[in-house]
Structure formats: C-alpha cells, structure tokens
Amino acid sequence: MMHAQGLTKTFNPGTPIENRALRGLDLHIETGQFVTVIGSNGAGKSTFLNAISGDLLVDSGSIHIDSQDVTRLNAWQRAGLVARVFQDPMAGTCEGLTIEENLALAWQRGEKRGFGRAVRPELRDMFREKLARLKLGLENRLSDRMGLLSGGQRQAVSLLMASLKPSRILLLDEHTAALDPKTAGFVLELTDQIVAEQKLTALMVTHSMRQALDHGERTIMLHQGRVVLDVAGSERANMDVPDLLAMFERTRGEAVSDDALLLG
Amino acid sequence: MSFISLMGALEIGLIFALVALGVLISFRILNFPDLTADGSFPLGGAVAATLISGGHDPWLSCAIAAVAGAMSGWVTAWLNVRLNILQLLASILVMIALYSINLRIMGAPNVPLLGEATVFTPFIGEGGDSAYWIQPMVLVAVVIAVKLGLDAFFASQSGLALRATGANPRMARAQGISTNRYTLAGMALSNALIALGGALYVQTQGGADISMGVGTIVIGLAAVIIGETLIPSRNLWIITLATVLGAILYRLFIALALTADFIGLQAQDLNLITAVLVGFALVLPMLKAKLRRASGAK
Numbered sequence: 121m122m123h124a125q126g127l128t129k130t131f132n133p134g135t136p137i138e139n140r141a142l143r144g145l146d147l148h149i150e151t152g153q154f155v156t157v158i159g160s161n162g163a164g165k166s167t168f169l170n171a172i173s174g175d176l177l178v179d180s181g182s183i184h185i186d187s188q189d190v191t192r193l194n195a196w197q198r199a200g201l202v203a204r205v206f207q208d209p210m211a212g213t214c215e216g217l218t219i220e221e222n223l224a225l226a227w228q229r230g231e232k233r234g235f236g237r238a239v240r241p242e243l244r245d246m247f248r249e250k251l252a253r254l255k256l257g258l259e260n261r262l263s264d265r266m267g268l269l270s271g272g273q274r275q276a277v278s279l280l281m282a283s284l285k286p287s288r289i290l291l292l293d294e295h296t297a298a299l300d301p302k303t304a305g306f307v308l309e310l311t312d313q314i315v316a317e318q319k320l321t322a323l324m325v326t327h328s329m330r331q332a333l334d335h336g337e338r339t340i341m342l343h344q345g346r347v348v349l350d351v352a353g354s355e356r357a358n359m360d361v362p363d364l365l366a367m368f369e370r371t372r373g374e375a376v377s378d379d380a381l382l383l384g
Numbered sequence: 385m386s387f388i389s390l391m392g393a394l395e396i397g398l399i400f401a402l403v404a405l406g407v408l409i410s411f412r413i414l415n416f417p418d419l420t421a422d423g424s425f426p427l428g429g430a431v432a433a434t435l436i437s438g439g440h441d442p443w444l445s446c447a448i449a450a451v452a453g454a455m456s457g458w459v460t461a462w463l464n465v466r467l468n469i470l471q472l473l474a475s476i477l478v479m480i481a482l483y484s485i486n487l488r489i490m491g492a493p494n495v496p497l498l499g500e501a502t503v504f505t506p507f508i509g510e511g512g513d514s515a516y517w518i519q520p521m522v523l524v525a526v527v528i529a530v531k532l533g534l535d536a537f538f539a540s541q542s543g544l545a546l547r548a549t550g551a552n553p554r555m556a557r558a559q560g561i562s563t564n565r566y567t568l569a570g571m572a573l574s575n576a577l578i579a580l581g582g583a584l585y586v587q588t589q590g591g592a593d594i595s596m597g598v599g600t601i602v603i604g605l606a607a608v609i610i611g612e613t614l615i616p617s618r619n620l621w622i623i624t625l626a627t628v629l630g631a632i633l634y635r636l637f638i639a640l641a642l643t644a645d646f647i648g649l650q651a652q653d654l655n656l657i658t659a660v661l662v663g664f665a666l667v668l669p670m671l672k673a674k675l676r677r678a679s680g681a682k
Binding site: 173175196200211215221224233235238 | 537539540541542543544545547548551552554555556557558559560561562563618
C-alpha cells in the first residue's frame, strides 16, 4: 500500500524560473495494484516518482508506504521498501561492474552490508538461473562488464535487479522510453510477467497512452502537479486512446497540444 | 646505477605504492579528487616519528599514524558531503590545516630517528650492513599484504558498495547504500594508506621533516596513471597490481634519470621529471591508438 497526501514541491522558489512541480497531489494505491501514470512534459511525473523514492524530499504533504511514514526518509533509507528502474539504461546499473556484481548489489538492497564475499557460488547459481529466464543468453556472461550490454539488455537486468528482493512498491520511470520498439515490447512483457508473478505493487510512468491502457489495472493522469484523471475496472477496460484523450480535454477544459501524448 | 641505489629506488617505490593505492581509492574508485595526501603523508610521518622517538613500539606507531591519516581523510570527506564544500577545495583546506597540525605534533620542523628502533630493526643483523636489501624486502611483504587485503575488500559486500558509490551514486542510493557514509569511510581508508606510507617513509629516511609531503599527490597520481597506461584493465586486482608496479617503475625512472650522468640531471630537477613522466603517461594511450590506426591502414 502506498498513500501520498497533499504533496507539494516547488523548484527554485521565489525566482523567475520558479516551477511548482507538485501542487497538492493525492494518490492511494492498494497492495498488489499495478498503476500506470501518464501526463505531458512538466506534469510532475518524474518529480512524483522521485518523491516516492526519496531522491527528493517534498515541501509539504506526507507519504506512507504500508504503515510506515517515509516522508522525511532519504532514498537509501527507503530502499528496503522501494525498488526502481530508471529511464536511462545507464542510470540503473554500474557499467564498470560485472553483471554478477550488479546483481549482488541488488541482492542486498536495503540490507546491512558486511565484509563477506559479495558474489558467492550459491548466489552465482541463483543469478544464472534468473538470467536464463530472460532468454538473452546473459546466463553465460556473468563476469562480463555491464557496459558491454545493449540498452535493452541493461533494462532487462535492471528489472531483474529491482525484483530480486521483495519490495513494497516498484517504480518504473519510463523504463522503455530509451529503447527501440521491439526491445521496448520485450521489456514491457517482462515487466508484466514479473509484476504478476510476485504480485507487486507497481507504479509505471509512460509517455504512451497505448501502453498506459494496455498494462496494469488502473491509469492515472497527472497535470500541473495533480492527479486529474483516475480510471480503473470496466470503465478503463472499455477505453481506447481517443476516449482517454477526450476525457483529459474535458477535465482540463483545454486541448492537448503535446504530440508525445498521442503517440503509441 | 649501482645495486644499492637500485634497492633504494625500489624501497621508496614500494612506500609510494601504498600512497598510490590510497590515491587509487580516492581518485579512481570514489571519483573524489583529493589533495589531502600532501598533508596526510607527512601527518603519518610526524605521528610515527614522534611516537618512535618517544620510545613507543614502531608497529604500533605505524598503526596510530594510519588512524591519524584516516581521520584527516574523514574530515576532507565530511567537509564535502556535509558542508557541500567542493571536493578539491575541501582537501586543500585540510592539507593546509595539517601543515600546522604536523608542526604541533612534531614540536619542531624535523624529528630525527637516527639510532631509534624502527619496524626494520628486528630484521637487520648486527652492524646494519644488510639494511639496503632487508628494508625493501620487509616493504614488499607489507605492500603485498595491503594489496591482497584491498582486493578482498573490493570483492566484499561493503567493497562493492564503495565502488558503486563512486561509479553511480544515484543507483547506489536506490540499492540502499548510504553514499555519504561510504564516501567518508572510503576517504578515511585512502588517507590511512597514505599516512602508513608516510610512517614507513620516515623510518627509512632517518626522520620526519615538515616539508616531506610536497608533491605526494602528484607522485601518487603518476603511479596510478603509469600503472593503468602500461597494464590497462577493468579487473580490480589487476588495477591494484598495476598501481603498485607503476609506483615502483616511477621511482626507477627517476633514479635512472638522476644517475645517468650524460643527461646531466640533478636532484632539484625531480619535479620537472615527474611532470614530464606524467605528461608522457597521459598521452601514451593516444599515441598507441594512433600507431594502431597507422598499422591498420597499411
């Protein structure tokens, strides 16, 4: 369960470039729910995700994950509860480290790290088995550096890393945006599979209305730092991209001009 | 070059191998440009020399010198992560402060160790004739132990977290790694090694001197760069090995340049030679690539 209430965040307050990224955002996500998030550029999607992960602290409002108030905790303190996959394939992994070392880092997400060997034989076997399920041939490349992998492969490994240890919420920040359509499709399919298998609570930001409707079970739209649209169940099941677009225009009373929203 | 001067070069090279390993941690692994070395190297020397001349056990003195070095590195990192002072500037502040602190510790601009028992004394027989080759051998053992210890650490859970902190701090935090804490610890470790180098240095040179730290960081960096130029690798245990070899080679080059009479170089030209060597090591990868292209074009 994730509960965000009245989140506000203003960048550069009191200056000409003041940006009110979040303006009282409320959102409640039940345990096991897979929510997709859409919104135009500057709607506050990334800020919202960074606020949940602790990468930035909100100015006011509160965030609860399960029963725990995490509002004032920073990113590394929340890591035991929050798993995430970044938009940039370079951001979620260490390219100088090997595949198995990256997985070993994720294997201890949010746990105390000691002086024992990080990559033990039994861990290596487990990593190999998990990598084999990606069907990318990575199970034979455990000691290859991460930097040798393609963007799609890196995102697939990032996804695996995020799901290696249980989390209370999985954050996916446009994690297929930097990939070609075919690879993006593969990574999305993998996402669905992992979320369903582990019954994860997940929040996926996407630029594509198509993706937002095709994945997950609930879709919200952000605009000017607030949730302006929230659809689920049969209402959502009967929806198509033009319906979503029309609903958005009705809610805001203005035409959507951002082409990016129409894509997909 | 005589055998004795060769062993002398090896001896100083091995001591600077410790410094270079410290510089490797700050500059390469933590991505933290740190000039504290110019203060922490003489700090280690000052602490060790003062304690030894006060009649304390030389190994214990080395350990305390390393702890003092760790504290100086920790302060530099603290200025950066807590007070947001630029990394280079934070290290320069600590370096300058250490000059006064070192003078306070020594109580005078230099502390002689002639006739005192050092870590090398038990290994050297009566009369001290064998010191010129025994001392380097003891240092080889110390450097190998430190290198293997570091290799094991870098492969551990904490070591991996330290590497992630330097390579991708955002990812590290997402994995629950407190990048601030690891920066503090990594910088402490780095300067502990540099101070240990200083502590051993004064015991081979017969005493500590307030100006012994000048240029430490350049020599350490030179060793790291020479190492990674000669043996380029992504494998950390090879990188630490290359760093150690880089430090020894650097001292051998220097000794060679200074003893080759026909070149006409003297001791005061040391810093110039260092600059030329580092400059050469920096452009070597580019020259290599050019050569490869030229031969490929044929």
